[in-house]
Amino acid sequence: xxxxxxxxxxxxxxxxxxxxxxxxxxxxxxxxxxxxxxxxxxxxxxxxxxxxxxxxxxxxxxxxxxxxxxxxxxxxxxxxxxxxxxxxxxxxxxxxxxxxxxxxxxxxxxxxxxxx
Amino acid sequence: xxxxxxxxxxxxxxxxxxxxxxxxxxxxxxxxxxxxxxxxxxxxxxxxxxxxxxxxxxxxxxxxxxxxxxxxxxxxxxxxxxxxxxxxxxxxxxxxxxxxxxxxxxxxxxxxxxxxxxxxxxxxxxxxxxxxxxxxxxxxxxxxxxxxxxxxxxxxxxxxxxxxxxxxxxxxxxxxxxxxxxxxxxxxxxxxxxxxxxxxxxxxxxxxxxxxxxxxxxxxxxxxxxxxxxxxxxxxxxxxxxxxxxxxxxx
Amino acid sequence: xxxxxxxxxxxxxxxxxxxxxxxxxxxxxxxxxxxxxxxxxxxxxxxxxxxxxxxxxxxxxxxxxxxxxxxxxxxxxxxxxxxx
Numbered sequence: 001x002x003x004x005x006x007x008x009x010x011x012x013x014x015x016x017x018x019x020x021x022x023x024x025x026x027x028x029x030x031x032x033x034x035x036x037x038x039x040x041x042x043x044x045x046x047x048x049x050x051x052x053x054x055x056x057x058x059x060x061x062x063x064x065x066x067x068x069x070x071x072x073x074x075x076x077x078x079x080x081x082x083x084x085x086x087x088x089x090x091x092x093x094x095x096x097x098x099x100x101x102x103x104x105x106x107x108x109x110x111x112x113x114x115x116x
Numbered sequence: 117x118x119x120x121x122x123x124x125x126x127x128x129x130x131x132x133x134x135x136x137x138x139x140x141x142x143x144x145x146x147x148x149x150x151x152x153x154x155x156x157x158x159x160x161x162x163x164x165x166x167x168x169x170x171x172x173x174x175x176x177x178x179x180x181x182x183x184x185x186x187x188x189x190x191x192x193x194x195x196x197x198x199x200x201x202x203x204x205x206x207x208x209x210x211x212x213x214x215x216x217x218x219x220x221x222x223x224x225x226x227x228x229x230x231x232x233x234x235x236x237x238x239x240x241x242x243x244x245x246x247x248x249x250x251x252x253x254x255x256x257x258x259x260x261x262x263x264x265x266x267x268x269x270x271x272x273x274x275x276x277x278x279x280x281x282x283x284x285x286x287x288x289x290x291x292x293x294x295x296x297x298x299x300x301x302x303x304x305x306x307x308x309x310x311x312x313x314x315x316x317x318x319x320x321x322x323x324x325x326x327x328x329x330x331x332x333x334x335x336x337x338x339x340x341x342x343x344x345x346x347x348x349x350x351x352x353x354x355x356x357x358x359x360x361x362x363x364x365x366x367x
Numbered sequence: 368x369x370x371x372x373x374x375x376x377x378x379x380x381x382x383x384x385x386x387x388x389x390x391x392x393x394x395x396x397x398x399x400x401x402x403x404x405x406x407x408x409x410x411x412x413x414x415x416x417x418x419x420x421x422x423x424x425x426x427x428x429x430x431x432x433x434x435x436x437x438x439x440x441x442x443x444x445x446x447x448x449x450x451x
Contacts, residue, residue, distance in 0.1 A: 011140075016135075077194045081433055
């Protein structure tokens with residue numbers, strides 16, 4: 001039950017992030033949407049690792065069942081790579097602002113059309 | 117030719133429909149995978165790692181054992197991604213220009229200069245106890261990067277550049293990358309796989325002590341160093357410019 | 368049982384804060400709500416027994432991402448105040 005709710009939340013967060021990425025016009029807001037979408041995949045991985053009644057994957061605990069540690073390792077890598085993606089997206093945003101003086105996508109189209 | 121309001125509305129409707137469809141697919145896929153997993157023997161998938169890892173690697177924290185031993189090659193690839201993102205950010209943004217001298221207020225600075233050494237306890241604990249408690253190279257390295265950013269923000273970029281020069285950050289990142297690759301080759305020379313741990317003759321130690329887990333603490337340290345240097349040098353590149361040379365006609 | 372209810376409340380708060388982070392007006396408000404979203408995600412991961420992931424999410428989502436976003440926002444905004 002908890003696992004199903006966690007899956008549904010991950011899907012909802014994914015939908016919210018994708019909708020924001022498709023409809024927002026500002027590049028900073030698009031970066032925020034990207035990081036929210038990235039977070040939804042981490043949520044899905046952690047929800048997939050959950051075992052009802054399982055303990056955290058530290059071998060010192062005396063427990064009958066542990067949650068699956070493998071998706072946790074994948075999720076850690078995904079989080080750090082998400083930070084790298086975000087850094088590149090923000091660097092692109094700053095570079096675009098430095099060149100065109102705006103971060104609004106619609107104005108950016110007009111500015112690039114003027115250039116060509 | 118419809119009016120712009122209707123066009124925006126139609127665009128949002130299409131986007132919302134697409135998002136709902138995709139997330140529905142997401143849910144169906146995940147629930148199907150979960151049901152498939154529940155039909156197999158329930159604890160079959162997680163038992164091997166949690167049961168084997170202490171005996172095989174000497175690391176109490178199973179996630180660190182997977183990251184640094186069983187799948188250390190993935191960690192190397194992940195470190196490469198950080199390296200690439202630093203390189204791309206540097207290529208996009210160019211060399212950091214003249215650092216600004218904007219600082220926080222006097223009270224914050226006095227307080228931070230007393231408290232800052234204490235803040236370093238947490239990342240170092242997380243890195244060095246990565247195989248004993250939750251945490252590891254990534255978490256400790258990112259907290260170190262956040263502390264470097266704090267120094268830059270609180271005391272000004274010029275002071276931060278004096279205390280932790282950009283050259284030192286770059287050199288420690290290269291050093292950690294070379295160290296990671298070099299430790300991997302030890303496994304090959306010992307007649308085992310690349311980045312092998314106990315199989316390559318590293319001492320396992322008694323599980324639960326600080327000097328256990330073979331090469332895992334060393335890899336944690338190197339990964340932490342690399343992540344800290346990489347992410348804080350991304351910040352240095354991002355903050356190293358003033359937004360003053362914007363073309364005038366576009367403002 | 369109380370823990371279950373807290374878990375579902377946190378899931379609802381995650382959805383609300385994700386929506387608010389994208390649709391709120393103003394960049395800085397959005398970034399602060401994004402860091403609230405990360406902290407709520409951390410609590411959720413702790414409920415699901417993923418301690419390592421929770422720690423990474425706390426450090427990266429609430430610490431590093433906020434710093435990078437605020438830096439980028441201050442670089443993509445017309446200068447209204449000068450350095451002291």
